[in-house]
Amino acid sequence: MFFESEGLDHQGFCFRPPSEAYNILFQATLGCSHNKCTFCSAFKEKRFAIKDRSIWEKDLEFAEKYCRGQTRLFVMDGDALIMPMRHWEWLLSNISNRLPWVERVSTYGNAKGVALKSDEDLRRLREMGLSLIYYGIESGHPQVLKDIKKGATPEKLVEQALRLKKAGFALSVTVILGLAGTEKSREHAVETGRVLSAVDPEYVGALSLMLSEDAPIYERVRSGELVLPEGLDFVQELGLMFANTTLSDGWFMANHASNYLTVKAHLPEDREKTLQRIAAALDGRVSLRKEWMRAL
Template sequence: MTMDYQGNIFRPPSEAYSILLQVTTGCSHNKCTFCRMYKESRFSIKNDDIIMADIDFAAQHCRHQNRLFLCDGDALILPQKRLVKILSAIREKLPWVTRVGVYANTKSIRRKSREELEELRNLGLGIAYMGLESGDDVTLQAINKGSDSARMIEMGKKIRKSGIKLSITVLLGIAQKIRSRIHAEETGRVLTAIDPEYVGALSLMLTPETPLYNSWQKGEFYLLNAAEMLEELFIMLDNTELSDGYFHANHASNYLPIKAKLPADKAATMELISRALQGKINLKPEAMRGL
């Protein structure tokens, strides 16, 4: 007997050692031009009996893992009563679990009231992961993100005010060269407005069978090189002010791994990027990058 997994399972890098409890399949949006993570999975909510059986399995076999992640692409979109039931069962049967994480987007956050989010927090939901990708509205529309920067700020603040920690991902290179600076500056603006606990910057890697990959093959999309990605990261960090947060670019896709606590490490990290741009620090070889 094992836990029930349907389709491809994805989780944030920071949830590598978490119990992975699949409560939905696919992604409720599933229209971003750069992503094919859930293209083969139709969005659905799994049967409660299956979910509860998986929690029972975890109670027997996952006693050394103190974090749990609710898969798949947007588990926060579950009706409140079902989420409360799931989190309550986790608290009862997995009392050693200290934090539950979940992917979230503006659509699912908007559907929850402040009181409902606080209820979920009190039941153990400790962190939400939201893909911002860009703070530039032109870029957000081009990649079919389904939200604009104002909504991103509104929903990001809503999560933060509920007491749930927020981790935001941004995507270097997604705006091409023509809007690179605007993308970097506007993303910094939005991150500053939300003030999340964590920011993760990824460098764009084109995935076959996505609209963006097809555009690149036709010569309609320009993929930034390593130096251009670093320049964008420099500008983005320069425009980002966090009161007490982490700005990481240590994902496998990045050419220069950085891990900064803001505001304390900002100046030193920008100096590090500057030295890399001057050729004084070796970058990760292309063959070593990964999604």
């Protein structure tokens, strides 16, 4: 979900999870240090950097004055978790001292960013108030992860997610339907369900691929190398992924505007009724979101 600047110092287009829409959006870094995922055009115009401390100071001053009604703060941009500890320690202690009404601090993280932190670092971040990580898995299929240049294997994605959980973080995990094209749709769904079950996060957010001409994957589609699924194919893939996902106490959400079918399921108890809803959609008994209504 992207937006433009409003009040705080936001440089370029900024992206945040839909659930952070009304929260303090603190842009501590610019861009994404990885910036290679082929489906992602979010930060192509930005070079990764940690913003100057003087800008952080100004933003904290602004938040002290004008953000007293907001109890949640999201640290941007793309993989801010990768910031070295000295920056996180400064930022989290200032948030705690100067914005004491903030109850939740969250950020985007990827497997590489977690791997660069020791277990002690992760515990320290958690103790200092960072509590929720939005963690992109995208797919659990090894070849799909290679194809999209995610920079991590399924094993590494699970390993680093479990380290976050062990340190006490809540995890909101993103997966992307359609990413494997029609050819590997089935394997992508099954393997992603397997990885989600191994991670067992509090939240799963399933998005459906929407192609941007700026994203490198566009070239694979244009050349015919990757054939994207269409409407009901996405629902089929969602059903298979859902059927292969076991969560002990978590939400499986496909309520993003990119999806053809909205699913909001708390697992394990909503399993059967959700599978029935997906089957009904495949039979044409539940209407799908119209193509023109889909959005990122």
